[in-house]
Amino acid sequence: MALTNNQIAALLVEMADLLELEGANRFRVRAYRNAAVTIEELPRPLSELIAEGADLTVLPAIGEDLAETLLEINETGTFTALEELRGSSPATLRDLLQIPGLGPKRVQALYDELGIATLDDLEAALESGSIEPVPGFGAKTVQKLREAVLVGRRKKPRHLRADVEDEALALERFLQGLEGVAQGRVGGSFRRKRETVADFDCVATSDRPAEVIERFVEYDEIQSVVAQGETRATVLLKSGIPVDLRVVAPESWGAALMYFTGSRAHQLALRDIALVRGWKLNEYGLFAGDERLASATEEEVYAAYGMAYVPPELRENRGEIEAARAGALPELIKPDDVRGDLHVTPGSADAIEPLARAAAERGYDYLLIAGRLASKRDAGALRKLAEECARLNEELDGLALFTGVEVEVLEDGAPAVDGDDLDRFDLVIMSLENNYELSRDRQTSRMLRALEHPRCGLLARLTGRIINERDPRDADVARVLEAARDAGCAVELDGDPRRLDLPDRHCQLAREIGVPVALVSRASRPEELERMRYAVDHARRGWLEAGDTLNARPLAELRKALR
DNA sequence: GCCGTTTTCGGCCCGACTGTTTTCAGTCG
Secondary structure, three states, X not given: OOOOHHHHHHHHHHHHHXXXXXXOOHHHHHHHHHHHHHHHHOOOOHHHHHHOOOOHHHOOOOOHHHHHHHHHHHXXXXXXXXXXXXXHOOOOHHHHHOOOOOOHHHHHHHHHXXXXXXXXXXXXXXXXXOOOOOOOOOHHHHHHHHHHHHXXXXXXXXXXXXXXXXXXXXXXXXXXXXXXXXXXXXXXXXXXXOOEEOOEEEEEEOOOHHHHHHHHOOOOXXXXXXXXXXXXXXXXXXXXXXXXXXXXXXXXXHHHHHHHHOOHHXXXXXXXXXXXXXXXXXXXXXXXXXXXXXXXXXXXXXXXXXXXXXXXHHOOOOOHHHHHHOOOOOOEOOHHHOOEEEEEOOOOHHHHHHHXXXXXXXXXXXEEEEEEOOOXXXXXXXXXXXXXXXXXXXXXXXXXXXXXXXXXXXXOOOEOOOOHHHOOOOEEEEEOOOOOOOOHHHHHHHHHHHHHOOOEXXXXXXXXXXXXXXXXXXXXXXXXXXXHHHHOOEEEEEOOOOOOOOOHHHHHHHHHHOOOEEEEOOOOOHHHHHHHHHHHHHHHHOOOEHHHEOOOOOHHHHHHHHO
16 A cells, blocks of 8 residues: 555655764755655645656655655655665664754764664663763763653653643743843744644843843743753743743844744745845844845835735745735634634533523624434434524524534445434534544545535534544545535534644635635533634634635525525 | 756755863754
8 A cells, every 4th residue: 555645754754864863964864854844745645646647856855866766665665775774773773863962963973882772772871871981972961861861751742722822821921021021922833823832932022131031041830941041041841841932132023033933844935035035034134145124023024025924824834925925815814703603512402592692792693503413313302402592593682593413424425314304404514423544535435425415514523633632534635625615515624622623734725625614613511612713723724714714704695505 | 865046066044052172063943
């Protein structure tokens, strides 16, 4: 079976690691890493592109050599150059690279001098004190390695953004309140609203950076200070989240905020453009020789490029730079654009009224109440939901309740329950649950079949992912979305921060293909309506404008869409 | 190994911090 894009990318990264250990030309190393990113970001399986006879050298960072390599990988599952390198040193050396403070040079030195090839070897050598005599290693380095080895055995977690939001905002307030600080922000993936966050990248401005750093490391929530200099510090919070702070002069605020908001790929792409024009972009500003072109605000820096301002959520080098240069960035959806929630799940008829009143308080014009229909037995409970909705529609002013039914899609693409039971609802939600391990082809045809059902109005849980727990299922999403468009069916974006399914890339695809996205909270209690916020954040990462969603439509239009 | 408004060679992002060094290499982001 053909390797997945991620598996292929992993081979290229392994190649880069091994070359690096060997001391190979660092640009050659980078070439493999860049190629790995390209393959990872491909919207379709590489094996399909190859089968169609596509010219791989048109892909960014893929030249003649790597195109050949990719063909070889597709054919054999590996490639000669990699196999040769694998034979030259122990595979476990790569594990050592994961330890903070150990890069390729030191790992190779430890292997050459002491034969250290595994984490266990390293731990033993640290115990016995045999490392310190090795050139380049001193007492402090050894001590740091001791600590790092303990931590290094644990996997670096990415936290759900929603889980660390309060902590980030508290940190931001602390930073902004520090004496001597003019401006301060948490940047990084937190500011880009990624669904997960590994650390907090902070930036602040001050005329006296060193003093700010001094005060910053006194923050109550800090467990340890990893590094502290004149303009930056790295600390570990008690919660285990690492924080980087960089302090620059006030005139560099915009450039620094951009730099530390990233993403890396976005920033590198901007730097490439600067290079071509003979400019230089760094955290201090955009420069032409000694002349400062822009730096005080992000808007100013983008304007100096002749680009529209790029919202942080879009800064992933997924086409936003080209769009900004062409003045074709989307006008991203805002929380205020949302006029209703299209999937809430009250546990019983009694739970509807509190949800409805909370929805009205949020200023919604409509709310879609859905119950699950797993077997014929549920029909009675669903009837009660519908009756309660009808009663509340009489009673409530300014809020329209719609009724929906959520049906599981079986392995063959048929709904778990079918027939007249589906006809009484305003919306039939076909939910792709279970069957996560089906092959890509079978998964795809299952979805296509579900979309053929005449009552299918909304396709939910398209990838079935649970962030950090369950990988998204593999399917030809572009084909499924095209079929959804042709069937007049929308796709669901679940605001549950553990799911955020559709993922942002698929939202972007849905927009391009022309499938409306329904933002939903799946709230069963009033306070969970708040999850709509995460759905909107994620929709923005997926390039969605208000008009790309069902939720921004006025009541009359929505009513038409549901029919 | 890639790439081209410096186009088939000669560049390739770059600044901060640390530790061990005696002026800088290694690592990180």
